[in-house]
Amino acid sequence: MPDGAEPMSDGRLIVVSNRLPKGDVPSGGLVFAVHEMLSQTGGLWIGAADPTKTAEDGLTQIGKGVYDRATFALSEDEHRHYYLGYSNSMLWPLFHHRADLLSFDQDDFDGYARVNARVARAIAEVAAPGDTIWIQDYHFLMVAKYLRELGVRNRIGLFLHIPCPNVSDLMALPQGADLPGWLAAHDLVGLQTQRDVSAVSDLLRLDRAIERLPNGGWIRKGHRFAVLSFPIGIDAQGFADTAASAPELPLRMPRDAPLILGVDRLDYSKGLVQRFDGFDTYLARRDAGGPRPTFLQIAPGSREDVAAYQEIRDQLERRAGAINGAHADLDWTPLRYVRRNIDRAILAGLYRRADVALVTPLADGMNLVAKEFVAAQDDEDPGVLILSHFAGAAEQLRAALLVNPFDTSALAEAIDRAIHMPLAERLERHAALRPMVFDQDITWWRDNFLRHLRGHAGFDRAMARF
Numbered sequence: 001m002p003d004g005a006e007p008m009s010d011g012r013l014i015v016v017s018n019r020l021p022k023g024d025v026p027s028g029g030l031v032f033a034v035h036e037m038l039s040q041t042g043g044l045w046i047g048a049a050d051p052t053k054t055a056e057d058g059l060t061q062i063g064k065g066v067y068d069r070a071t072f073a074l075s076e077d078e079h080r081h082y083y084l085g086y087s088n089s090m091l092w093p094l095f096h097h098r099a100d101l102l103s104f105d106q107d108d109f110d111g112y113a114r115v116n117a118r119v120a121r122a123i124a125e126v127a128a129p130g131d132t133i134w135i136q137d138y139h140f141l142m143v144a145k146y147l148r149e150l151g152v153r154n155r156i157g158l159f160l161h162i163p164c165p166n167v168s169d170l171m172a173l174p175q176g177a178d179l180p181g182w183l184a185a186h187d188l189v190g191l192q193t194q195r196d197v198s199a200v201s202d203l204l205r206l207d208r209a210i211e212r213l214p215n216g217g218w219i220r221k222g223h224r225f226a227v228l229s230f231p232i233g234i235d236a237q238g239f240a241d242t243a244a245s246a247p248e249l250p251l252r253m254p255r256d257a258p259l260i261l262g263v264d265r266l267d268y269s270k271g272l273v274q275r276f277d278g279f280d281t282y283l284a285r286r287d288a289g290g291p292r293p294t295f296l297q298i299a300p301g302s303r304e305d306v307a308a309y310q311e312i313r314d315q316l317e318r319r320a321g322a323i324n325g326a327h328a329d330l331d332w333t334p335l336r337y338v339r340r341n342i343d344r345a346i347l348a349g350l351y352r353r354a355d356v357a358l359v360t361p362l363a364d365g366m367n368l369v370a371k372e373f374v375a376a377q378d379d380e381d382p383g384v385l386i387l388s389h390f391a392g393a394a395e396q397l398r399a400a401l402l403v404n405p406f407d408t409s410a411l412a413e414a415i416d417r418a419i420h421m422p423l424a425e426r427l428e429r430h431a432a433l434r435p436m437v438f439d440q441d442i443t444w445w446r447d448n449f450l451r452h453l454r455g456h457a458g459f460d461r462a463m464a465r466f
């Protein structure tokens with residue numbers, strides 16, 4: 001058992017994430033996953049309140065139910081520095097290997113540290129011995145460190161939803177040398193892929209106070225911790241049911257025309273410009289008498305206060321206009337670009353109707369869209385998943401058509417191949433993908449992580465796993 005941790009326990013689960021669900025049905029990868037998890041286990045979910053003029057310590061309860069919800073306060077200034085600044089203009093680009101997009105500002109880091117310290121104080125106040133604390137994502141990398149400084153000895157886990165930086169990325173982070181120490185304050189650091197585990201192992205070696213244990217775990221100043229991969233899943237059965245009973249789709253296109261679908265938060269990490277370029281190349285090369293596909297890209301805007309997001313939005317709008325300008329006809333609009341948020345049931349129906357899904361991020365922790373597409377398919381007549389090597393999901397979904405998203409020509413070829421793929425090959429690929437999505441679902445992910453964190457499976461055995 002790791003030092004400094006409470007023994008095995010079944011206390012309450014306390015989860016911290018930046019966002020809490022606004023209404024009853026949350027949208028977005030992380031929020032939906034945590035909602036699914038706490039709906040079954042109960043517990044307390046802590047997230048950021050809407051920014052106000054000033055921010056005070058403590059938590060405000062905002063909902064009681066199967067699980068409780070509470071917010072910590074955030075001033076407008078802190079929102080700018082902690083959320084838009086350090087989290088989304090420093091850590092997000094850096095962890096997605098985009099050091100060219102970093103914006104350096106000492107006030108951003110100070111705001112981040114201040115908010116992380118406030119969250120730690122709030123948790124320390126409500127956590128009882130035996131409670132398990134599960135921190136979600138890159139917004140709270142320093143919370144465990146502050147909790148330890150406050151004397152909190154509970155089990156603390158971190159799950160990082162995004163990819164891990166490599167050693168050379170980290171050199172661009174002014175606080176890079178401290179990151180291994182922040183990670184080491186947890187009992188368990190969960191990552192999406194084995195690739196991320198290797199990257200973090202390299203980072204940990206940068207800190208001389210950290211040593212590798214013979215059983216595969218790590219130790220820093222007497223505190224043992226583990227770093228393991230837990231690929232996140234979806235509620236596959238629930239999503240499959242929603243897709244199979246989806247309402248009629250408001251799509252205006254011939255029934256037999258192929259539908260190619262992309263669904264992404266509008267983010268530069270998702271490879272949307274390269275994807276549009278790949279489709280453009282496909283259109284330029286296609287046989288005039290061949291099928292006339294529609295590529296429907298759904299990309300609701302996010303983080304619109306960050307300059308890099310405004311830029312990618314402008315760029316996409318220009319590309320979409322140019323592509324349709326070059327290839328559209330009186331009775332055919334090859335590219336449809338929808339920036340509004342689509343209802344989840346309609347979305348599920350679109351996945352099912354789609355013949356091809358284009359999931360081509362340049363870097364992505366996991367990518368739930370790839371799994372949702374597989375879950376939504378008709379098992380007798382499945383569509384084809386085109387998946388980037390750089391999505392974490394590619395480690396599990398080997399039977400997809402794997403592509404290099406930077407290679408426009410390869411993307412165009414994959415689209416052509418997917419559109420023409422015979423039923424036998426589609427069935428074979430789908431049969432290999434399906435169990436990865438249905439067996440390693442959201443419940444599997446949660447149970448797996450918590451079992452390792454709480455030590456029921458034996459912490460030493462857990463650490464020996466890799």
Ligand code: GDG
Binds near residue numbers: 029033341343367
């Ligand atoms: C982070 C990591 C990791 C999208 N548009 C609409 C809509 N969506 C839903 C999708 C999917 C979710 O949003 C997006 O999840 P992703 O996993 O693709 O990406 P991120 O938001 O970047 O999530 C990622 C994830 O955390 C979980 O660990 O997989 O790598 O970056 O569920 O369906 N949903 C609705 N309307 C839309 O228009 N209803």
